[in-house]
Amino acid sequence: MQIRNALSTAATARTAAATTVTAPPxxxxxxxxxxxxKQLQDALVKLGYMTKAQVATGPGIFGEKTKAAVTKFQADHKLPTTGYYGDLTHAALKKALGSDSKPPKPGTFTKPPVVNAPSPNSNSRGGADIDTIVLHHTGSNNGAGDLAWMRNPQSQVSAHYMLDRDGKIYQLVGDEKRAWHAGKGELHGVPTDVNGRSIGIEIVNDGSGKTPFTDAQYKSLTQLVGYLKQEYKVPANNILGHKDVAVPKGRKSDPAENFDWNRLRAGL
Structure with missing residues (x-):
């Protein structure tokens, strides 16, 4: 029995080692x-910048698709978008792969670090309790531009939080205030002031359904939503997309169709 257990443990270790994805030199x-x-391509697949199908057409070949994926990764991590996998990109890739850890267990969430970026676009909740979390995509991949727009008084829009492509979280409106993110809406078919009872989270993504939400965004989002769900006792069925609460139906499509709801829910 001990021999079989030892062999099984060794086999498991070999399998884990074989499936570990690391950054190449x-x-x-x-x-x-x-x-x-090929090692670089595997890392880009793991982080959502390439698909297995794309790699299958040229495994081990640094072609245009691999260059495009590297360039996209560089843009998301605020590096020069050269498409060349150099020292800076290697360091960022290594860090991104190292951050791919399991989220905290339910009930152990603390508020993740945020960068305060106050927006004037808010008002009082009027005494309403927070019982809903609404997820959005910003409609672009330019986090700096999205942040500036939501902080511009003329835009008349805001959210409580914005998650940039690198996973950094910005807080624009205090939780206690009513941000302007949802517009006319309903909750489970009942008309209501969604803004008055919800926390709005904008995720930087162009919403095309083709641009991946980054691994860093999923990690930060899981931590943030987990904390908010726990802090305000938000029911699981009240963690929704903008498209789920906007009226009339079809008015909004966010978050985009390639957003992985199962990945988020698995971490909560």
Missing amino acids: AGLELGNRGPQV
Whole structure:
């Protein structure tokens, strides 16, 4: 029995080691071939920048699709968008892969770090309790521009939180205030002031359904939603997308169709 257990443990360890995805050494570019390019592609697949189908068409070949994925990763991590996998990109990729850890267990959430970026676009909740969380996509991949727009008094829009492509969380409106993110809405078919009872979270994404939500965004979102759900005792069925509460139906489509609700819910 002990021998069988030892063999089983060893096999499990070998399997885990075999499936571990790590960042390859720096110095890869368009036209390169080999196992280090495949290692880079596997990392980009894990983080949502490439699909397995894309890699299957050219495993180990640094082609245009791999360059585009590297460029997208660089843009999301505020690096020069050269498409060259150099030292800075290697460091960012290594950090991103290392942050791919399991979220806290239910009931153990604390508020994640936030950057305060106050917006004037808010008002009083009028005594309403918070019982809903509404997720949005911003409609662009430019976090700085999205943040500036929601802080502009002329925009007349805001959210309580915004998650940038690198997972950084900005808080624009205090939880106790009514942010302007949902517009005319309903909750489970009943007309209501959604803004008055909800926390709004904007996720930086163009909403095309093709641009992936980043691994860093999912991690930060799980921590933030987990904390808010716990803090305000929000029912699981009141964690919704803008498209679920907007009226008339079809007025909104966010978050985009490629948002992985199952991944979020699994961490809560």
